[in-house]
Amino acid sequence: MGGISSIVSPPRYRRMPQRPRSEGKRAKIVDAAMRHFAEQGYQAARMGDIASALGIAKGSIFQHFGSKDGLFFEVYKKAVRSFPRYLDAPAEVCEAGFFEVLRYWLARTEHLLHEDWIPYRVSLLGNYGTDLSLKREINRFLLAEDPYGTVPFVRFGLEREELRRDLDQEMIVSILDWTMERFQDALLTEELDPGLFRRQGNVMEKKEARIAQFLDVLRRAIGTERRG
Amino acid sequence: MGGISSIVSPPRYRRMPQRPRSEGKRAKIVDAAMRHFAEQGYQAARMGDIASALGIAKGSIFQHFGSKDGLFFEVYKKAVRSFPRYLDAPAEVCEAGFFEVLRYWLARTEHLLHEDWIPYRVSLLGNYGTDLSLKREINRFLLAEDPYGTVPFVRFGLEREELRRDLDQEMIVSILDWTMERFQDALLTEELDPGLFRRQGNVMEKKEARIAQFLDVLRRAIGTERRG
DNA sequence: ACAGTGCTATGACTTGAGGTCAGATTATGG
DNA sequence: CCATAATCTGACCTCAAGTCATAGCACTGT
Numbered sequence: 001m002g003g004i005s006s007i008v009s010p011p012r013y014r015r016m017p018q019r020p021r022s023e024g025k026r027a028k029i030v031d032a033a034m035r036h037f038a039e040q041g042y043q044a045a046r047m048g049d050i051a052s053a054l055g056i057a058k059g060s061i062f063q064h065f066g067s068k069d070g071l072f073f074e075v076y077k078k079a080v081r082s083f084p085r086y087l088d089a090p091a092e093v094c095e096a097g098f099f100e101v102l103r104y105w106l107a108r109t110e111h112l113l114h115e116d117w118i119p120y121r122v123s124l125l126g127n128y129g130t131d132l133s134l135k136r137e138i139n140r141f142l143l144a145e146d147p148y149g150t151v152p153f154v155r156f157g158l159e160r161e162e163l164r165r166d167l168d169q170e171m172i173v174s175i176l177d178w179t180m181e182r183f184q185d186a187l188l189t190e191e192l193d194p195g196l197f198r199r200q201g202n203v204m205e206k207k208e209a210r211i212a213q214f215l216d217v218l219r220r221a222i223g224t225e226r227r228g
Numbered sequence: 229m230g231g232i233s234s235i236v237s238p239p240r241y242r243r244m245p246q247r248p249r250s251e252g253k254r255a256k257i258v259d260a261a262m263r264h265f266a267e268q269g270y271q272a273a274r275m276g277d278i279a280s281a282l283g284i285a286k287g288s289i290f291q292h293f294g295s296k297d298g299l300f301f302e303v304y305k306k307a308v309r310s311f312p313r314y315l316d317a318p319a320e321v322c323e324a325g326f327f328e329v330l331r332y333w334l335a336r337t338e339h340l341l342h343e344d345w346i347p348y349r350v351s352l353l354g355n356y357g358t359d360l361s362l363k364r365e366i367n368r369f370l371l372a373e374d375p376y377g378t379v380p381f382v383r384f385g386l387e388r389e390e391l392r393r394d395l396d397q398e399m400i401v402s403i404l405d406w407t408m409e410r411f412q413d414a415l416l417t418e419e420l421d422p423g424l425f426r427r428q429g430n431v432m433e434k435k436e437a438r439i440a441q442f443l444d445v446l447r448r449a450i451g452t453e454r455r456g
Numbered sequence: 457a458c459a460g461t462g463c464t465a466t467g468a469c470t471t472g473a474g475g476t477c478a479g480a481t482t483a484t485g486g
Numbered sequence: 487c488c489a490t491a492a493t494c495t496g497a498c499c500t501c502a503a504g505t506c507a508t509a510g511c512a513c514t515g516t
Contacts, residue, residue, distance in 0.1 A: 022464080043359045047503065057466045062504060064464095125360065131271045132357040171441055178410045179403075186402075213399055221449035250493085275474065285495045290475060 034075045038121040076126040079119035085149030098157035106211045262303045266349040304354040307347035313377030326385035334439045
């Protein structure tokens with residue numbers, strides 16, 4: 001039996017892992033590419049530059065990621081996965097409620113941006129600066145992974161009776177995703193890319209007021225009423 | 229006097245118009261290009277194809293528009309200018325109020341789309357499917373021209389006391405632009421590009437309900453309160 | 457140790473798109 | 487009907503994405 005099984009059984013594949021050294025290199029490429037995309041934009045970033053910055057051949061990158069689109073998609077996923085989820089806010093903030101969590105993250109955006117602006121810029125590129133075919137992939141990913149944890153966050157708000165129950169949950173999630181993304185993009189681009197969204201000087205000092213206004217609007221829109 | 233002036237005055241330039249045949253050709257190029265961009269997307273559209281579809285040389289297009297970006301920008305402007313402004317709604321709809329105008333246009337989007345989907349697709353490309361440098365140009369244009377007439381429309385809502393006065397007018401305009409653009413894009417892409425935004429079947433039958441929900445949300449957010 | 461076996465890396469090569477320009481062509485003015 | 491300036495042309499250039507045969511490398515079993 002031992003003899004027979006030793007001949008018959010080894011079931012085709014040799015090593016399942018198959019990714020001992022590969023993973024490390026992929027990660028290095030993604031890191032370098034992220035910097036290049038963030039600094040140059042999607043179109044202007046050159047595959048050749050990324051390769052030579054790493055001291056490897058351009059062909060290698062294509063063997064790993066297939067195409068420039070494929071590489072950018074990996075970069076985008078890594079960038080977005082590095083962002084915090086709503087409910088990662090400190091416990092005391094979460095206890096203060098749904099809208100306090102929003103306020104916390106909006107106020108914190110600027111701070112996080114200064115720590116490391118690169119993934120934010122990449123996320124901007126994914127939202128507005130690539131082809132529609134890639135954009136479709138990106139949306140599929142965002143739906144599948146819910147990287148900011150919007151769905152559990154909305155469920156949290158519903159459980160605390162802070163959100164209206166007469167709306168589709170999906171509607172609330174969409175509205176939150178859209179408006180938060182857009183509002184944050186506006187805050188970010190004022191620094192990363194002045195003049196990309198709206199005009200007007202004296203932005204910094206008004207920022208807190210605008211956040212307050214925005215939250216007020218959002219609370220009226222999707223929150224349970226609690227004021228006269 | 230006549231003699232002297234006829235010698236002295238012809239002040240250097242010969243014909244100010246300078247655009248007798250040019251305008252017509254530019255328009256033809258923009259038309260053909262719009263079809264190509266809409267059908268292929270920005271990247272996949274080929275300058276050579278556009279030229280040969282018109283039976284002219286590729287170089288001509290570059291002499292008129294400088295670059296692919298430049299051509300797309302003109303195409304985008306033409307597409308967006310072809311859309312109706314909020315206050316173009318029939319008089320009886322306008323008299324019914326701010327939010328009825330919104331409902332009118334949202335319900336009508338699908339209809340307009342079927343009449344001629346090409347400019348809508350181009351506007352989608354401008355919003356999400358080009359490079360950030362172009363996106364910046366586009367935003368400058370949208371700010372300068374206000375092609376949907378959002379600013380006068382908001383002023384209309386304020387005058388009728390249908391919109392809150394405790395918000396910056398600019399804030400209301402931004403919110404309206406963002407959410408309407410995004411909601412319409414979602415409606416459009418379900419038909420133009422299924423699976424680009426959110427999931428879920430049975431879209432058509434739910435469309436009216438979603439429009440109603442969306443308007444309810446928007447009314448609470450920026451409208452004066454009028455309900456218990 | 458060593459040979460065998462498949463991943464992985466290489467870099468010269470191909471493809472194909474945007475973009476250029478000197479010269480031909482065409483419209484306008486006298 | 488010639489002079490002049492605008493416009494058009496298409497061969498040409500540049501350069502970046504993407505390919506592929508080959509070389510190299512790490513790991514396994516004997």
